[in-house]
Amino acid sequence: MNTQALFSQLLIGAINGAFYALLSLGLSVIFGLLNIINFAHGAQYMMGAFAAYFLLQWAGLGYWTALLVAPVVVGLLGILIERTMLKWLYQLDHLYGLLLTFGVALVIEGVFRNEFGSSGLPYTIPPQLTGAYNLGFMFLPIYRGWVVLFSLVICLATWYVIERTKLGAYLRAATENPTLVQAFGINVPRMITLTYGFGVALAALAGVLAAPIYQVNPLMGSNLIIVVFAVVVIGGLGSIMGSIVTGFALGIVEGFTKVFYPEASNTVIFVIMALVLLVRPSGLFGRTT
């Protein structure tokens, strides 16, 4: 394989990594504060893509509006789930949160499948981003470039807010000792609710980004979820930077697998997960418990 092809596969890998990073970021934020593995993340990602489709079909609102509106709408639905169901589970084992959200995901996906079939619906790339750059070594669709840059910005902004601002400090403190933070006059339950909504909104945002590339399909998130889950675990549960870095890195690893051993490209992440957990039982960037 020549260097040119190598470069292009590297770039393609990074683009997929951007999706992993964005999705695992949301999962990580939710786990960090709520202690819940949000298995509905894939379904919420799918809802983001569908929201973009509906906005276009029913309200005539295009991609750029959807980028803003869809995450808010889906995030609000997330808040509803948190208020009605998840909040009863915080005192319990992780297992229950995982099972509940798994059930929620099944219900959401089932409903969408019933309503919209399984072949998926078309959504086109916004006119401003169609076309491609000729990079010399490859043909880079402009839209893909946009995806990488945009998700990188979102990821870093999220990291900055949580790790470097006062708001983030409250959040982190609330994970450690909610009672104490509450005593300082901060409304911890509301903060938790909003965090869940934010995590879900990130999933929906990834969904909107994905809509023009993949089919808008009720099943688009159902296999993705365990991959993203694996990314978060490899990065170390609850570590924001861990999931961003791991997301991009695994996208690239997967990209190379697609060249050298394409059949295994769905499995390679799990091989890495097993290896990482054998050596570092709490993931690459995880705190040991």
Next chain:
Amino acid sequence: MATAVGVDIREATAARGAPTHQVIAFGVMVALLVVAPFLVYPVFLMKALCFALFACAFNVLIGYVGLLSFGHAAFLGTAGYAAAHAAKVWGAPPEAAILLGTAAAGGLGVVLGTLAIRSRGIYFANITLAFAQMIYFFSLQAKFTGGEDGIQSVPRGTLLGLFDLRQTYTMYFTVLAIFLVGFLVIYRAIHSPFGQVLKAVRENEPRAVSLGYRVEQYKLIAFALSATLSGLAGATKAIVFQLASLTDVHWTMSGEVVLMTLLGGLGTVFGPVVGAFILIGLENYLAQLGAWFTIVQGAIFVVCVLTFRRGVVGELGRLLRKPL
């Protein structure tokens, strides 16, 4: 880590010699299962029995050691492939095929268990998931498994050279016997001193260590036991349905067994059996509904987690004030 799961340790300590109500419950279950094939379609019952055994085996880990495995499909599926291959290609009699499948799952259980039991909680779930995904990949790639078509037309053969398993009722009672053996093995194991140590580990691992128990070994034995009996279920299933397929190694199968056990009652003796029958029954009778089945299944998860976390049998046991 502590789990919010299950039975109070006090309830189960008086375990030498089964308590009367459990003997009664067991009697009722056996009686029902003996009569059932004459009332309900026997092939459905056989499927449910295989899954009931699978769920019981799974319950050993989650209910009594507090370890959530998210990769138990690997054992079910591996045993199925081994048994189907032995029966079809090597012409092995059914008892040998089932034993071989069980042994294959047991061996896999020891290997994976050794690697996995050092992790805990969510990490344990993930490492088992990772291994199961690799087994899935292997099953997809290996020639002898037949890809998505699976190994089909596996002969049921003649049990011990005496019983023709092509007869539905002969097959049924063979499956019932296998199920009861597996069930009693599990019952015996968790009500033995060994089982008490497992529960001690679940409740407070550091304490168990300080009492001088070699916790890792106990966990490994429990893991291997669980894998072996899952394998027994998988091998039997392959012979009954004359088919071993990718479904049984897919991660959704690992999810389904969690659902069965949760629905019936984590850490209860009879819960997994009840859970398996309910879920397989729904799957069978709601197949007409198409996508609605997924919705119903998801809704059960949600309702179960929100309202009766102890599961059907767990709640029943609480009402009767007797652990079932």
Next chain:
Amino acid sequence: MRIARMLVLGLVALVAAGPAAAQMSDGVIKIGVLNDQSSLYADLAGQGSVVAARMAVEDYGAEKKGLKVEIVSADHQNKPDVGSQIARQWFDADKVDVIVDVPNSGVALALNQIARDKGKALLVSGAATADLTGKACSPNTIHWTYDTWALANGTGNAIVKTGGDTWFFLTADYAFGHALERDTEAVVTKAGGKVLGKVRHPLNTQDFSSFLLQAQASKAKIIGLANAGGDTTNAIKQGSEFGIVRGGQNFAGLLVFITDVHALGLPTAQGLILTETFYWDMNDKTRAFAKRFAERDRGIHPTMIHAGVYSAVTHYLKAVEALKSDDGTKVIAKMKDTPTDDPLFGKGTIRPDGRKVHPAYLFEVKKPTESKGAWDYYKLRATIPTEQAFRPVDQGECPLVKK
């Protein structure tokens, strides 16, 4: 359990076509439509096949002729074990006489064996594997609509002949994908073309960009898609993003249905070449059928699988009426002896190996400007006559036709 049983009986009563019969005696013909109703193939088969079967029963005037027909349906979830369990239950306990449709080759092969063991009838419309009339052929099975050989042959031949002589395959890493790739490769090489490379991707791959780059680098004129459903649509959609077609390469969809084209939309799918044995806009009869069908299935226009179910059920009823028996083996034999004739496929025959034969058509997907509206998607490029459309009977290694 009893509740579940009652529930299922209720459902059966709901979908029953005629007035609810008392318990199934031999006087009732019970048709089971078994297919994927919830995932990959739910749109191209799914409830639509149930609608097609029901329409066939109604159009045949079964009731007037004194035949009591009931239709049941179930979802096999694309799992051979689920499918075979439902089939056993239908045959053993619910007195189903014939199972139709069965997309997914793995499930169809499993049912093929079960129907044979139990002496029942199986009419396959949805599954693709040519093994059903090859090594696995059975006196109880008829393979109705299409198969991998026909698709590979139609698409492969036509494309090589129009200059597409270098190929690169994107193959789903599954027995079915391999079969499709193998059959197409044979056709391409025989017609004088060359295969420059292939890549096998896992089933349900979301992102095809890496594979598309490899295909692009191969400089092959044609990228053959030996996959189905979401994999095919995603590959095509991303191919347009990477400028595959603008760069002078073309996609050949080896298993593409009109529902897939509908999902992609014409701007993305235009120019795609594919083989089908039925298109709704062929003549007045097919158009009339499509109109009635769409009214009953969420506006979806019939795929060739739906049409195949309709045609197969019609012919089945004809044979049962003539035979005055619903014994599976006998009915299938009678069906093979009788020439077929129905409004959708016209006149045709069924070969001894169980292959229903009819012409196949090579279509090209229209440009958005050529289309008059939703579902107006195909233009006919060539008709492959009946005798060339399917694998010659002596090449299939079917034990039933050995001399």
